[in-house]
Amino acid sequence: MGNDLVRFSVAMPEDLLMSFDALVAKRGLAKNRSEVVRDLVREALVAQDIAEPGTEVMGTLTIVYHHHASDVQEKLHEIQHLCYGSVISTTHVHLNEEVCLEVIILRGETTLVRDIANRILGTKGVKNGGLVVTVTSELS
Numbered sequence: 001m002g003n004d005l006v007r008f009s010v011a012m013p014e015d016l017l018m019s020f021d022a023l024v025a026k027r028g029l030a031k032n033r034s035e036v037v038r039d040l041v042r043e044a045l046v047a048q049d050i051a052e053p054g055t056e057v058m059g060t061l062t063i064v065y066h067h068h069a070s071d072v073q074e075k076l077h078e079i080q081h082l083c084y085g086s087v088i089s090t091t092h093v094h095l096n097e098e099v100c101l102e103v104i105i106l107r108g109e110t111t112l113v114r115d116i117a118n119r120i121l122g123t124k125g126v127k128n129g130g131l132v133v134t135v136t137s138e139l140s
Contacts, residue, residue, distance in 0.1 A: 010037075049135045050110050056136045058088075059106040061117045063129035067100045072125030079123065080104065083116050099127075107136070 012020070024036045031039075049055050065072050080087045086108040093101045104120065106113045110133065117131040 046135050049137070050133045053109070053111050055110045057108070057110045057113050057133045058136055059113045059117065059131050059133040061104040061106060061120060061129060061131045062101065063104070063120060063126050064095070064099060064101050065123075065126045066098055068098060069125030072123060075123050075125070076102070076120060079116070079119050086112060086116055
């Protein structure tokens with residue numbers, strides 16, 4: 001079967017279908033119900049995969065911090081150097097004279113990537129941030 005499309009029907013309450021159609025409309029002109037269902041299934045499969053210990057993942061950690069706060073930059077650099085095998089790249093942006101944003105690209109086993117992110121997010125001087133993770137394996 002491979003990548004052949006298979007048709008199936010889905011029954012749902014009308015109000016749920018109306019909400020789903022609103023979601024389809026928000027996703028743009030190139031999307032239809034079938035594409036959005038496929039997107040949602042892929043998202044669910046990725047969420048399931050990244051929850052499994054041992055899964056190889058890629059992640060983007062976005063943080064905002066006050067660069068004058070104690071020695072926050074030194075602490076962030078130290079964590080990244082200690083984890084150099086998992087830190088792929090960092091992009092640094094100056095939001096204003098005092099506040100910076102960094103996007104740190106991480107790769108590794110899911111537990112390790114989350115641990116690195118938590119160490120960085122827990123660093124004194126980091127105001128806020130978030131980790132977005134996906135699997136490195138190919139999804140249909």
